[in-house]
Amino acid sequence: SPSSPPTGLLEKVFQYIDLHQDEFVQTLKEWVAVESDSVQPVLRLRRELLRMMGLAADRLRNLGAHVDLVDTGFQQLPDGQSLPIPPIILAELGNDPKKPTVCFYGHLDVQPARQEDGWVTDPHTLTEVDGKLYGRGTTDNKGPVLAWINAVSTFRALDEDLPVNIKFVIEGMEEAGSLALEELVQKEKAGFFSSVDYIVISDNLWISRRTPALTCGTRGNSYFMVEVKCRDQDFHSGTFGGILNEPMADLVALLGSLVDSSGRILIPGIYDHLAPVTEEEKRTYEAIDLDLEEYRNSSQVKKFLFDTKEELLMHLWRYPSLSIHGIEGAFHEPGAKTVIPGRVIGKFSIRLVPHMNISVVEKQVKQHLDYIFSKRNSSNQMTVSMTLGLHPWVANIRDNQYLAAKRAIKTVFGTEPDMIRDGSTIPIAKIFQGTIRKSVMMLPLGAVDDGEHSQKEKINRWNYIEGSKLFAAFFLEMAKLH
């Protein structure tokens, strides 16, 4: 059915957002100018992060929100140093018991970015080219956080009553693993979060460049380190080559035993506990707006492992995958050094899906590596550890907020959303759902080609501005449903 044009208040709200879009872009520019990198643990960048959180707190206070900057202590580094963790913002605007309370989670830290890495423009100077707003953090996650703030500020500017009570959880350590956040969520379960009815996260992307999406699930992740050690120092391959079990040879064999060339994980039992594929689920893939050729070309990949939309999406979203990330201690620089590394650590992770069990996966991985290693009769020492275990997350799409979001998308974009999952992990979603037991929704704003974590990250002006409208329309739909 065609969408009806917005009327009354909504029309006023949309007009306001259109008229003030340059101001909204200007604020994004000011936020992108702050190099709030949480990944590199250095004091200069931590100060930038603190400044970023301060800017956001000021902006929220200007909206009339009550803002708490919660102190979260220090991050202990492996070298014994410690760095301050930026405070987590807990803010609230309105506490009318007749209205639903919607809490927005977002983060203002960003991935590292240097112009030499292959940016055409300075990553910390927001630059508009053909309607694309380039800059680190534009889509992940400063743009979406500001879109939510833009939506709230529009009601305030028009002197209109906010349709819902609003809360904010904004952190500055997401890219470093959301240090301190889980603890805060647990601590505030009976406090800040007790009045929260719904949580909205906008920290992933559509699967299309034009069709908006609603995200119904994410994969989890289990991260492994496998260390092979002969001794703590390197060897010269001229003086020791030929008489040692070399750690790299052991490690390469171990890593080479994990996955075959068709992408199938070779760890026994790993596929034993997967949610079965239903006919209903199969039908959902067909409706999704994904042009395989365009996706492949824009990703600059010659060939994917799968060539139907259904298989590709299933392997991204609902099957586990194993990726090999790197080897610590290996010689990786240019040139030809004749070294035998004495101790190396291989790093890989397995993306988890319903109904996999993290500790079962951990056991299966360890058993498999023990077996492969024992067959080599190596005199080296192997140690396997799982350093991260993040659960997959599945939405309850029958919740009111999914209905409200669908209606808001229809109003703003004139279309039904793609109902998608995401292959990566937003750990806090599962924690919100598990500890405070509230409905969680992921409502992304950015397009598939935004390049989060990559060079030339951008958000389209269109996505940013229509996204601000989407959040405003969502508030009104939520109020109607309550």
Ligand SMILES: Cn1cncc1C[C@H](NC(=O)CCN)C(=O)O
């Ligand atoms: C840190 N980490 C280790 N295992 C998983 C993660 C989270 C990370 N999350 C994202 O990238 C958010 C995407 N919008 C990922 O999925 O790799």
Ligand SMILES: [Zn+2]
């Ligand atoms: Zn993010």
Ligand SMILES: [Zn+2]
């Ligand atoms: Zn990110």
